Structures are given as C-alpha cells and as structure tokens.
Amino acid sequence: MESVNQLQSLDDRRVTVLGARRSGLAAAELLQHAGARVFLSDVSADALTEQEERVLHGQGIPFETGGHSDRVYEASLAIVSPGIPASAPVIREMESRDIPMISEIELASWFVEDPVIAITGSNGKTTTSTLIAEFLGTQFYTPYLCGNIGNSFADAVNSRDEQAVSPVYVVEVSSFQLERVPGFRPDVGVFLNVTPDHLDRYESFRDYLAAKLNITVHQTTRDLLVYNMDDPELSAIETRARLRGFSLIPGRSQAPFTWDGTSVLLDQQPLLPYAECALRGQHNLANILAGLNAIAGFIPSDPDQRQEFLDHLLHVLRHFSGIAHRLEYVETVRGVAYYNDSKATNINSVEYAIGSFRNPIFLILGGYDKNGDFTRLIPGIKKYVKETLVIGRDRFKIRAMLEPEVPLRLMEGLADAIAYSSAHAATGDVVLLSPGCASFDQYNNYEERGNHFKQLVEQLPS
Amino acid sequence: MKRTRTPYDRPTFILTFLLIGFGMVMLYSASSTIAVDEFGSAGYFLKRHIVRFLIGAVLMVGFMRFNYRYLEKLSPLIYLGSVLLLLATLGYSWSHHLDSPARWLHLGLFNVQTADVAKFAMVVYLAAYLAHRQEGIRDLKHGLLPALIMMSICIGLIIIQPDFSTAFTIGAIAFILLYLGRAKVGHLLAVVAVFAVIGASVVYTSPYKLQRLETYLNPGADGSNTGYQITQSLISLGNGGLLGMGLGDSYEKNLFLPEPHTDFIFAIIGEELGFIGTAGILTLFLLLYMQILRLARSAPDLFGMYLTVGLGTAIFLYAVIHAGVVTGLLPTTGLPLPFISYGGSHLITSMVSIGVILNISSYRSDDEERRAWW
Numbered sequence: 010m011e012s013v014n015q016l017q018s019l020d021d022r023r024v025t026v027l028g029a030r031r032s033g034l035a036a037a038e039l040l041q042h043a044g045a046r047v048f049l050s051d052v053s054a055d056a057l058t059e060q061e062e063r064v065l066h067g068q069g070i071p072f073e074t075g076g077h078s079d080r081v082y083e084a085s086l087a088i089v090s091p092g093i094p095a096s097a098p099v100i101r102e103m104e105s106r107d108i109p110m111i112s113e114i115e116l117a118s119w120f121v122e123d124p125v126i127a128i129t130g131s132n133g134k135t136t137t138s139t140l141i142a143e144f145l146g147t148q149f150y151t152p153y154l155c156g157n158i159g160n161s162f163a164d165a166v167n168s169r170d171e172q173a174v175s176p177v178y179v180v181e182v183s184s185f186q187l188e189r190v191p192g193f194r195p196d197v198g199v200f201l202n203v204t205p206d207h208l209d210r211y212e213s214f215r216d217y218l219a220a221k222l223n224i225t226v227h228q229t230t231r232d233l234l235v236y237n238m239d240d241p242e243l244s245a246i247e248t249r250a251r252l253r254g255f256s257l258i259p260g261r262s263q264a265p266f267t268w269d270g271t272s273v274l275l276d277q278q279p280l281l282p283y284a285e286c287a288l289r290g291q292h293n294l295a296n297i298l299a300g301l302n303a304i305a306g307f308i309p310s311d312p313d314q315r316q317e318f319l320d321h322l323l324h325v326l327r328h329f330s331g332i333a334h335r336l337e338y339v340e341t342v343r344g345v346a347y348y349n350d351s352k353a354t355n356i357n358s359v360e361y362a363i364g365s366f367r368n369p370i371f372l373i374l375g376g377y378d379k380n381g382d383f384t385r386l387i388p389g390i391k392k393y394v395k396e397t398l399v400i401g402r403d404r405f406k407i408r409a410m411l412e413p414e415v416p417l418r419l420m421e422g423l424a425d426a427i428a429y430s431s432a433h434a435a436t437g438d439v440v441l442l443s444p445g446c447a448s449f450d451q452y453n454n455y456e457e458r459g460n461h462f463k464q465l466v467e468q469l470p471s
Numbered sequence: 472m473k474r475t476r477t478p479y480d481r482p483t484f485i486l487t488f489l490l491i492g493f494g495m496v497m498l499y500s501a502s503s504t505i506a507v508d509e510f511g512s513a514g515y516f517l518k519r520h521i522v523r524f525l526i527g528a529v530l531m532v533g534f535m536r537f538n539y540r541y542l543e544k545l546s547p548l549i550y551l552g553s554v555l556l557l558l559a560t561l562g563y564s565w566s567h568h569l570d571s572p573a574r575w576l577h578l579g580l581f582n583v584q585t586a587d588v589a590k591f592a593m594v595v596y597l598a599a600y601l602a603h604r605q606e607g608i609r610d611l612k613h614g615l616l617p618a619l620i621m622m623s624i625c626i627g628l629i630i631i632q633p634d635f636s637t638a639f640t641i642g643a644i645a646f647i648l649l650y651l652g653r654a655k656v657g658h659l660l661a662v663v664a665v666f667a668v669i670g671a672s673v674v675y676t677s678p679y680k681l682q683r684l685e686t687y688l689n690p691g692a693d694g695s696n697t698g699y700q701i702t703q704s705l706i707s708l709g710n711g712g713l714l715g716m717g718l719g720d721s722y723e724k725n726l727f728l729p730e731p732h733t734d735f736i737f738a739i740i741g742e743e744l745g746f747i748g749t750a751g752i753l754t755l756f757l758l759l760y761m762q763i764l765r766l767a768r769s770a771p772d773l774f775g776m777y778l779t780v781g782l783g784t785a786i787f788l789y790a791v792i793h794a795g796v797v798t799g800l801l802p803t804t805g806l807p808l809p810f811i812s813y814g815g816s817h818l819i820t821s822m823v824s825i826g827v828i829l830n831i832s833s834y835r836s837d838d839e840e841r842r843a844w845w
Contacts, residue, residue, distance in 0.1 A: 124844050196844045229836050230773050231843045249772040251845055252605040263609035306844040 013192035020044040028090020029056040032113035035163035091185035112189040117162035130201025138181040140300040156180035187223040194227035255298035266301035287330040334459035344436030350443035351459030362443040369395035371430040376446030378403035383410040402450035480832035486759040494811030501739040502732035523815035527822035534826030546599035553592030556585040557628040584816035586637040594781035601652035602774035636804035687802035703728040707738035715745030732813040737797040760787040769835040782824035
C-alpha cells in the first residue's frame with residue numbers, strides 16, 4: 010500500500026466517497042478543491058436533500074444514490090463513512106481491488122496545519138470537546154468544534170476563516186471514526202475512558218481498544234496524550250507522545266491541573282473550588298480535568314495575557330453546565346448506562362444517537378410525532394438496538410411504521426419504560442431516551458422531559 | 472507500530488570523523504616526544520590510538536545497526552553491569568593495595584576506565600527512566616527520589632575512586648536530563664544545593680582537591696605540580712598566538728607540559744595551530760552538538776530524545792571542560808578531549824555514543840519544525 014505521503018497527492022486522483030450523509034458531502038467538497046476527481050455514492054435513496062443535490066451539481070461533483078454502481082471502484086482512493094460496516098460488500102470489493110480506504114477524519118487532517126485537539130473515549134466526549142472549545146474561545150484562539158458533534162471535521166476545514174486568529178481544531182472522535190486513519194496525528198489527544206463491555210459488538214475488547222488507540226498511534230514526542238489514570242485499561246497505554254495523566258485521586262497526578270478533593274488546582278495552587286463549578290458529577294469532574302490539561306500548553310506565557318486567559322477559564326468553569334439533553338450521560342446503575350437525548354426530536358437525531366453506541370441499546374422512542382419517517386430507523390435498530398420501547402401519544406402510529414421488522418413494546422410513559430429497562434437490561438447495556446418526537450403530549454418542552462428522565466434514573470435503587 | 476527508516480544523519484557522521492582524523496594528526500604531534508622518551512618509538516601512542524579507533528569503529532557500526540529501543544529494555548541490566556564494573560575496579564585496586572586512583576579495570580590485553588562505561592550506562596538508564604515516568608518525575612518521593620538514588624550510587628562509586636571530575640560531569644548531564652524530563656525546578660535546585668554542600672565537604676577533606684582549587688585561583692604561586700601544569704599550558708597557548716607555531720613545532724610538548732597527549736592536548740593544538748586551531752576545534756564540537764540537539768528534536772520517541780541529548784551533552788561537556796582547564800578558566804582536572812585525546816575507553820565510548828545517536832537518527836520523524844502544545 011502507498012504511504013500516507015503518497016496518498017496525500019490528490020491532484021487529478023480519482024477518489025470515491027462512500028456514504029454521503031454528514032461527513033461524506035464535506036469530504037467530497039474538500040477533495041474537489043484539492044483537484045481530485047471525486048465521485049460520491051450512497052446506498053440510501055434519500056441520502057441527499059434536494060438542496061444538497063443542487064450544491065453538488067453546482068460544484069460539478071458527480072454522485073449517485075440508492076446503491077453503489079461499479080463506478081465506485083474506478084478510483085485509487087476511497088473515503089469511507091464510519092457508518093459502513095467492514096463486512097459490507099462494497100468494502101470487501103474495495104479490499105480485493107487494493108483500493109486504499111481512509112476515513113473523513115484522516116482526509117480532513119491532511120488539510121490542516123493548525124493545532125488539532127482530538128477527544129475520544131466511551132463517555133463524556135461531547136462535554137469535554139465542548140468544554141475545550143469554550144476554554145479556547147478567547148482573543149488568543151479561534152476554536153473550531155467539530156467531528157462527532159454537529160459539523161464534521163471536513164466541514165470545519167471547508168468553512169474555516171482564513172483571517173482567523175490562531176485556529177485550533179477541537180475534534181470529537183468516536184471509535185469508528187478512528188478506523189482507517191493511516192496518518193491521523195493530533196497535536197493533543199485526549200483519551201477519557203473506555204468501558205470494557207462492548208464484547209458483543211466488537212470481536213473483542215482489544216479490537217475496540219485498538220481502534221480508540223489510533224488516536225495516539227501516529228503521535229510523537231512533539232505531541233501530547235492526556236489520559237485518565239484512574240481507568241485501569243488506560244494506565245499502561247503505549248505511546249510515543251508525551252503522556253499527561255489526570256486523576257480524581259488526590260496526589261496521584263502530576264499534571265498541571267489536578268484535584269485535591271475539594272478544588273481544582275493549577276500547579277498545586279487552588280484555582281477553583283468544585284462547589285463553584287457549574288458542571289456536576291464525578292464523571293464531569295474528570296471531563297473538566299481532561300479538558301484543562303489538554304489546553305495547559307495553550308495558556309499564554311505573558312503574565313497579563315496569562316491572567317486574562319485564566320480568568321476566562323474560571324468564567325467557563327463557573328458557567329458552563331454541559332450540553333443537557335443531547336446524548337447526555339446520566340448515570341450507570343448496576344452496570345447499565347443511562348443516556349438522556351431528549352433533544353432528539355427528529356429522526357436524524359435518533360439515527361445519529363443509536364449509531365453512537367456499540368453496546369446493546371434499550372431505545373425509548375415516542376411522544377408527539379411530527380410526521381417523522383420512522384421506517385428510516387429500521388436498519389439502525391436492527392443493528393444496534395436490543396429492545397425498542399415506544400411511549401407517548403403517538404406510540405400506535407410509530408408501531409405501525411416499525412412492525413413487523415422491529416419487535417417493540419408499547420408503554421404509557423417514561424416511568425414504565427425505565428422500570429422495564431432497569432429490570433431487563435444486562436451489564437454493559439445502554440438505556441437511551443432518544444424519542445424522535447416532540448414532547449408536547451406529556452411535557453411542556455424537551456428539557457422537562459429530559460429532566461424527568463434523569464430524575465427517574467436517579468431514583469433507581471443501586 | 473511500523474516505522475520507516477531514514478538514512479543515518481550525515482552531518483553527525485562527517486563531523487565525528489573530522490574530529491577523529493584531526494585528533495590523530497594532533498595526537499601524533501603531541502605524543503611523539505614523550506613516546507620516544509618513554510617507549511623509544513615516536514608512533515607508539517598513535518599506533519595504539521589507531522587500534523582503539525578500529526575497535527571503536529567496529530562497535531560504532533554495531534550500535535548504528537542495533538535498534539536503540541533494545542537499550543531501553545536492557546537499561547536496568549546496563550546500569551547494574553556498570554555498577555558491578557565500578558565495584559570490581561575498586562575491589563581490584565584495594566586487593567592489590569594500589570596507591571594510584573582506582574580508575575582502571577585491568578583486563579589483560581587492555582585497561583578499561585570504568586567511569587566512562589558508567590557515564591554511558593547512567594545516560595541510558597536515566598533516559599529510559601524519564602521516558603517511562605514522564606510527568607511522574609514531578610513527584611518527589613515516587614519520581615525524582617528513585618532516580619537520584621540510582622544516580623548517587625553510580626556517582627558515589629566514582630567519587631570513591633576518586634574521580635571527582637567525571638563524577639561531576641555525570642551529575643551535570645543527569646541534571647540536564649532531569650530538567651528536560653520536566654522534573655520540578657524547585658526540586659532540582661534543592662538537590663543541587665545538597666550536592667554543592669557534599670561537594671564542598673569532599674573538596675575540603677581531600678587535600679589534593681583543595682590544593683588544586685587554590686592553584687586554580689592563583690596558579691603562579693604554586694610552581695610545582697598542578698600550578699606548573701597550568702602555567703605550562705598557558706605558556707603553550709601564548710606561544711601559539713593567533714596563527715600558531717606550525718604543525719609539529721610545539722615547544723612545550725618536549726617534556727615541559729605534562730600529559731600533552733591526554734589532559735592537555737588542547738594546549739598543544741593551541742601552540743601549533745594558534746587561536747585559529749583551537750577556535751576551529753571548538754567550532755567543530757559546537758556544530759556537532761547543535762546537530763545532535765537537532766536530531767534530538769526529531770527523535771521518534773522520548774527515550775530516543777533523552778538518549779540523544781544525554782550522549783551528545785556528555786561529549787560536548789567534556790570538550791568544554793577540557794578547554795576550560797587548559798585555558799585556566801576551570802580548576803585543573805584530568806578530562807580528555809573527546810575523539811582527540813589519547814585514551815581508549817573514552818574514545819570507544821564516545822564512538823559508541825555516536826553510533827547510538829546515528830541509529831536513533833535513522834528513525835527520525837520530520838517534525839523538527841512542529842510546535843509542541845504541551
């Protein structure tokens with residue numbers, strides 16, 4: 010196979026982009042700008058909106074939807090969406106034809122000279138990534154928050170402002186986005202934690218960990234890896250990068266930002282008591298320490314600027330309370346992790362949410378249906394979901410769309426769904442409220458629904 | 472992890488051989504008179520130097536091809552081996568009731584100056600320790616202290632020999648590495664203070680060291696041993712002036728200046744080639760050191776980086792101290808000029824060091840210019 014350097018010469022190279030949704034479109038645009046001859050292909054017939062099709066036409070990027078034709082193999086490089094499983098026929102065929110395949114993360118990183126902070130882990134990625142972007146949001150830096158959250162990395166690269174002051178890419182990366190990355194090398198990698206219960210989705214836990222470890226595989230002594238010392242799987246991490254461990258056990262970590270049991274410290278001096286932090290919970294404290302240690306090298310050295318930056322950090326810590334209701338980790342009760350995604354009021358969000366876990370999911374759907382096409386969820390549910398629980402006013406309408414492909418259970422409301430899930434979920438499972446509906450049938454807004462979910466989870470007996 | 476190899480770093484290779492080649496010419500010139508005087512043959516020292524160079528060259532090529540990452544795994548054994556060698560040196564000396572310093576281990580065919588081996592071992596051990604502990608070194612009890620204890624054992628055994636200057640040099644290299652490994656500056660300063668107190672008491676309890684120090688402050692007052700040495704050395708440099716008396720035309724090497732081929736070879740270079748020659752040789756050392764530091768920046772891992780810096784600093788520090796002694800800027804002490812002075816152990820360990828550095832250079836990455844965001 011060609012080296013990464015050789016792959017990077019894109020001019021006039023024929024490149025296929027497999028998977029149009031989210032990252033695929035932006036990847037195609039990046040490639041087009043770099044002079045490659047791009048072809049975009051997606052199995053799903055409705056992968057692109059009319060607006061998106063018009064944009065592609067306007068840019069002269071050929072595409073096809075509703076299946077992969079043989080044209081996809083007329084390429085010497087393929088960008089593969091993380092949603093496509095390794096067992097898919099198109100991937101097998103690419104392999105047999107020796108067409109190198111890379112991820113959109115890898116591709117986008119080729120176009121970036123500015124520092125990249127990449128965040129991965131089983132839980133807390135979104136919170137930590139957002140926190141890091143908030144920390145950097147000063148006159149000194151222009152953070153671009155991208156990756157798993159909202160914009161793809163390629164999107165961020167496409168839409169960057171050439172005049173921006175010291176851009177920093179803050180990229181949230183899931184384990185599947187870290188597959189097919191032959192050269193991805195973040196300046197700062199953050200590895201939050203890894204939950205060892207993915208065995209039924211991955212061939213082995215080692216495989217899962219190996220994918221995650223791709224965050225540091227290409228790092229060298231110039232780079233930094235921030236990791237969780239308290240996670241037994243991460244304590245013996247092998248890397249060529251500088252290692253910086255954070256810990257919730259006072260005195261254990263020698264990082265710039267530490268924890269003494271009551272306050273966050275900077276260089277052993279109290280910075281802020283935990284009581285004043287807006288983010289609550291042990292897991293969030295770990296996220297805070299991870300985020301602060303990731304940006305420690307970004308603190309300006311000039312005393313005045315340093316003080317200004319530190320003041321900004323304090324302001325963020327006092328006011329940033331997390332991204333509530335958006336794939337929000339609530340708690341793990343008897344080995345089952347509960348996630349509140351109450352903000353997912355449309356089908357796209359649910360599709361995204363169920364693709365975010367590799368653990369078996371107990372999915373709680375339903376509420377006030379806004380005429381969503383629930384049939385689009387069928388492949389995802391078949392692949393990732395163990396049990397589907399449908400609640401709320403429109404549960405019968407939703408059942409009509411999903412059955413008989415998807416067996417499901419109808420329930421009155423959240424209380425029943427949580428009671429059922431907690432009784433039937435096994436260790437390592439995930440209970441996910443991602444309704445795909447508005448909340449107006451039973452609540453005033455999605456926040457109220459999410460808070461109710463969290464309240465019910467907190468009441469579960471441990 | 473697969474890593475592509477790049478060619479060995481050429482400037483390092485060339486600079487090393489320039490120094491060695493230049494050294495052979497100067498060694499022959501500086502040693503010929505005493506060689507005739509002591510052994511009846513002008514080429515006596517040169518021949519032996521060339522044999523050692525050949526041994527060094529074989530070992531250097533060996534280490535160029537030997538993946539340095541095995542050194543990381545072997546580092547505890549290398550350390551242990553060097554401590555055993557130091558103990559054997561002391562044991563040999565004591566069991567034979569030798570009056571001279573216990574610096575050499577006599578191995579039949581040749582003698583090994585074990586402190587040179589210990590210096591190499593200490594750098595390897597510390598590089599591996601720092602690469603492994605990373606920010607843990609900022610912890611006094613569990614990070615810095617174990618490193619200091621291992622250092623103290625090695626350095627202590629060298630002080631007993633006694634070889635105060637080598638002990639000092641190893642200590643200095645170790646501190647540079649600890650600083651680079653991001654040990655807390657406060658901790659390091661405290662340790663330096665402790666070492667300074669210990670060092671001062673060693674000097675004041677050891678008559679020959681105190682005398683050297685007094686001589687250093689006022690060389691003219693001591694017309695006999697050390698004062699004589701440094702006075703002659705300064706006369707050599709004075710004779711040389713800007714352009715020197717010409718290659719082979721040193722006056723002082725004719726049994727006036729003691730040790731012209733080892734501890735004071737720099738003075739003979741100054742006498743024969745003048746300021747131009749000494750400045751030239753220091754420039755070569757400086758260029759070599761800068762090149763080695765550049766290689767350290769692009770080392771593929773932390774162990775490689777620390778090892779490159781440590782081994783490179785050892786060579787450069789010896790050169791600087793040697794030149795400092797000869798010019799009277801530093802107290803008189805017997806440190807060789809790397810690659811140039813007569814002395815097999817030092818030549819061979821220096822060449823092995825370059826071999827290791829070149830091996831590391833063959834794995835270098837291209838991010839010399841990349842800014843680190845630690």
